[in-house]
Amino acid sequence: MEKVLKNSPQPSNFLGTEAKGGAKTLPPPQFKLNSGSTGAPDAGAEGKTAQLQPAAAAPATQAPPTQLALLDAALDKWNVPEDDVIAICGKLNAIEKIVLMTTPSYRAKMVSALNGSEMIRAIAGLGFPLSMQLDWIEAAALASSMIAYGDIKRLITGASQPERDALKSTHWQAFFVNVCTNATMIEALVDLKFDIGTALQWLSAEGINITGAGGDFFANLEAADDATLASLRSDTTAIDALYRLLSDADFARLAATVILIAPGTCVDRDGARKAAWTMLRVQLANKDIARTTLKGSLTPVIIPRNLLLTDVAQFSALAGTKTFDGRAWEPTRGVGYGIYVAMAEENLLGGACTAKFNGATVNGTYAEGYSTASHEFAHGMHDNVLTAADRKTITDAYDARKVLAKAAPTDVDQWVDGKEGCYASQTDHEFFAQLSNAYLGTNTGLDPNTNDARHNGKDWVKNHEATVFALLERMYGGGSVANANPKTP
Amino acid sequence: MIPKLPAWSILTVSAVVFYGVQLSAQNPIPMQKQDDISMEHSPQNLNSARPIRHVAVYQAHQLVLQAADEPGFLLSTASPAPGGGTSHPWINAQAMRAAAENELGTLLRAANSFDEYLLALVVHGFDIFSMEGGAAPTELQEGYRIYASNQLIGVVWNHPGQFMTLQQQPEEGDLYSAFASMTVYELGHAEPLQKAFATTDTFTALLNALHGQGLMTVVL
Numbered sequence: 138m139e140k141v142l143k144n145s146p147q148p149s150n151f152l153g154t155e156a157k158g159g160a161k162t163l164p165p166p167q168f169k170l171n172s173g174s175t176g177a178p179d180a181g182a183e184g185k186t187a188q189l190q191p192a193a194a195a196p197a198t199q200a201p202p203t204q205l206a207l208l209d210a211a212l213d214k215w216n217v218p219e220d221d222v223i224a225i226c227g228k229l230n231a232i233e234k235i236v237l238m239t240t241p242s243y244r245a246k247m248v249s250a251l252n253g254s255e256m257i258r259a260i261a262g263l264g265f266p267l268s269m270q271l272d273w274i275e276a277a278a279l280a281s282s283m284i285a286y287g288d289i290k291r292l293i294t295g296a297s298q299p300e301r302d303a304l305k306s307t308h309w310q311a312f313f314v315n316v317c318t319n320a321t322m323i324e325a326l327v328d329l330k331f332d333i334g335t336a337l338q339w340l341s342a343e344g345i346n347i348t349g350a351g352g353d354f355f356a357n358l359e360a361a362d363d364a365t366l367a368s369l370r371s372d373t374t375a376i377d378a379l380y381r382l383l384s385d386a387d388f389a390r391l392a393a394t395v396i397l398i399a400p401g402t403c404v405d406r407d408g409a410r411k412a413a414w415t416m417l418r419v420q421l422a423n424k425d426i427a428r429t430t431l432k433g434s435l436t437p438v439i440i441p442r443n444l445l446l447t448d449v450a451q452f453s454a455l456a457g458t459k460t461f462d463g464r465a466w467e468p469t470r471g472v473g474y475g476i477y478v479a480m481a482e483e484n485l486l487g488g489a490c491t492a493k494f495n496g497a498t499v500n501g502t503y504a505e506g507y508s509t510a511s512h513e514f515a516h517g518m519h520d521n522v523l524t525a526a527d528r529k530t531i532t533d534a535y536d537a538r539k540v541l542a543k544a545a546p547t548d549v550d551q552w553v554d555g556k557e558g559c560y561a562s563q564t565d566h567e568f569f570a571q572l573s574n575a576y577l578g579t580n581t582g583l584d585p586n587t588n589d590a591r592h593n594g595k596d597w598v599k600n601h602e603a604t605v606f607a608l609l610e611r612m613y614g615g616g617s618v619a620n621a622n623p624k625t626p
Numbered sequence: 627m628i629p630k631l632p633a634w635s636i637l638t639v640s641a642v643v644f645y646g647v648q649l650s651a652q653n654p655i656p657m658q659k660q661d662d663i664s665m666e667h668s669p670q671n672l673n674s675a676r677p678i679r680h681v682a683v684y685q686a687h688q689l690v691l692q693a694a695d696e697p698g699f700l701l702s703t704a705s706p707a708p709g710g711g712t713s714h715p716w717i718n719a720q721a722m723r724a725a726a727e728n729e730l731g732t733l734l735r736a737a738n739s740f741d742e743y744l745l746a747l748v749v750h751g752f753d754i755f756s757m758e759g760g761a762a763p764t765e766l767q768e769g770y771r772i773y774a775s776n777q778l779i780g781v782v783w784n785h786p787g788q789f790m791t792l793q794q795q796p797e798e799g800d801l802y803s804a805f806a807s808m809t810v811y812e813l814g815h816a817e818p819l820q821k822a823f824a825t826t827d828t829f830t831a832l833l834n835a836l837h838g839q840g841l842m843t844v845v846l
Contacts, residue, residue: 454725455724455725455728458727458728459727459728459731459732460702460703460704460721460724460727460728460731461691461700461701461702461703461719461720461721461727461730461731461734462699462700462701462702462711462712462731463700463712463731463735464702464704464707466704466724469702469704469705470705471704471705472702472703472704472705472724473703473724474703474724474725475724475725500707503705509705512705513705516703520764528761531761532759532761533759535761536759560706560711563698563699563701563711563718563720564692564701564720564761565761566720566722566761567701567720585706585707585711586699586711
């Protein structure tokens with residue numbers, strides 16, 4: 138590519154109308170380019186051109202010129218042979234590279250001789266710090282907007298993290314904004330591996346504004362109101378960008394923070410939110426599942442311990458009606474209702490439900506360590522997030538277990554909740570949600586139907602339901618929920 | 627070759643009136659084996675009706691209930707009461723959609739048998755799907771209710787599944803179609819509906835066959 142000079146032309150190659158690579162109006166200097174040189178540094182060399190001699194005057198016994206000398210010669214030509222310069226740069230030895238890097242005049246000569254693309258090729262193997270490589274490329278290019286991110290991606294990914302972090306400046310932010318499109322800015326930030334705060338700042342400079350940007354991203358999100366979080370959730374561009382920029386753990390944190398609704402009427406809103414977030418971060422550990430959850434509408438909602446389910450707006454339509462098994466909805470403490478999953482504050486934090494229904498205090502207390510919250514959220518994921526193949530895995534495992542359990546109806550080791558007839562044996566949905574609880578370590582207590590002790594822990598799931606265990610491993614990544622439903626009243 | 631129809635589908639119907647709409651109900655009668663049905667998608671290998679029916683109930687496109695006609699428990703989408711679940715003498719069922727539970731439970735408490743309950747569900751706008759395996763699709767997208775004149779006689783979905791009547795359900799894998807599922811609500815129409823189900827090879831052809839019988843289909 139021909140480069141249009143943007144700086145003052147260097148006397149050595151300025152020919153009025155001739156640009157680099159242009160018409161050969163003068164004969165090239167008569168230097169001998171010994172391509173067979175080893176490039177070994179010459180201890181006696183004092184200057185870059187010390188070894189250059191006109192070919193006609195070179196004594197027969199003189200050592201061949203160093204690569205640096207050849208580079209000097211090439212750069213000093215009226216018509217710089219760019220490909221030769223690039224080739225010579227690739228042959229410089231370590232000391233010569235240092236000389237090139239630390240001698241300011243070389244930068245000027247190289248910038249004058251090469252365009253941006255050529256500079257990228259020339260410095261590829263020089264071992265310069267990343268910022269210096271980009272500085273030379275930027276200087277060589279007519280404008281940084283003429284560089285595509287793909288041209289420099291290899292330099293970014295090949296650099297060390299300290300070198301990448303050294304680019305955290307307004308100068309390089311502006312450079313990348315000029316170089317990148319919206320799409321490639323995200324790619325660049327993925328490659329740069331910046332902290333999320335800096336990444337969001339650069340995205341903003343690119344014109345991609347994400348809710349929560351500026352300062353501590355997660356602190357901003359945790360302080361945001363429901364409408365703000367809903368706005369972020371519906372911003373697919375932002376979610377896709379964050380999916381690429383955040384680690385699995387941070388993306389799970391994002392998803393947990395964004396999807397949870399915690400009414401201001403919670404008795405201990407901060408505590409309940411933290412407990413719910415902790416649990417959700419485990420259940421959203423799989424980044425792809427977390428993204429599917431974010432892009433869907435599944436929404437956990439905390440039910441304050443002093444309020445009825447139907448006192449909370451998302452469930453108020455159930456007021457005055459009954460469950461399938463004939464209970465009033467009001468005193469129930471966990472349900473999946475459309476897109477909403479109810480999580481009782483007392484189940485998240487322990488302690489008693491203090492809400493009253495028809496004059497009596499609601500009994501919302503489950504066994505210490507048993508989480509209705511993780512159980513209900515597993516239902517929500519089963520119905521809204523898992524793939525058809527995942528659901529088939531669950532159904533097939535349930536069907537197979539049903540056959541075995543019916544053949545051994547008193548065997549308390551058949552189901553995760555005990556013998557045939559237990560809660561987990563009723564449907565594939567309860568089967569999965571209880572296995573999910575067992576995997577997470579939140580399946581304590583006795584089965585309400587059989588009074589059998591529930592099985593709890595990954596080992597039981599692994600040893601008895603291998604295919605579902607594999608699914609849960611993929612979903613939860615080995616995570617557990619510690620201290621669920623921590624104390625009974 | 628037109629496959630021979632199973633004997634159970636042309637049995638004499640005893641009609642009952644339920645919720646003001648005439649629908650048919652009868653006791654299950656053992657099905658007969660059919661060896662001469664050769665079309666891959668056609669009903670075949672019919673040995674007997676299932677001793678315990680397992681059905682999925684849909685409200686429009688949404689799965690709202692899974693039920694079996696055996697003693698068991700009533701499961702809500704709500705967490706069970708800390709004291710335990712609710713047992714039931716003739717149905718084992720799990721509600722799948724909280725918003726429908728009030729109506730599903732009300733109809734259940736008004737019914738005296740599994741047959742009565744299924745009839746009540748149909749009359750109140752729900753539809754029945756033959757379950758295979760332990761779970762039913764959470765959604766069935768393309769479905770049509772089938773009418774003879776103004777009488778609702780069945781439902782058909784553009785989804786792989788079985789042919790069944792409210793009263794009898796083939797064993798898993800029998801009367802199976804790779805492209806359609808059908809439940810007959812009015813037993814007197816079981817024969818022509820089963821014939822259409824068995825002798826067509828696309829869903830469009832099946833709908834055309836129903837229309838050819840003078841039946842009307844209304845999209846769900």
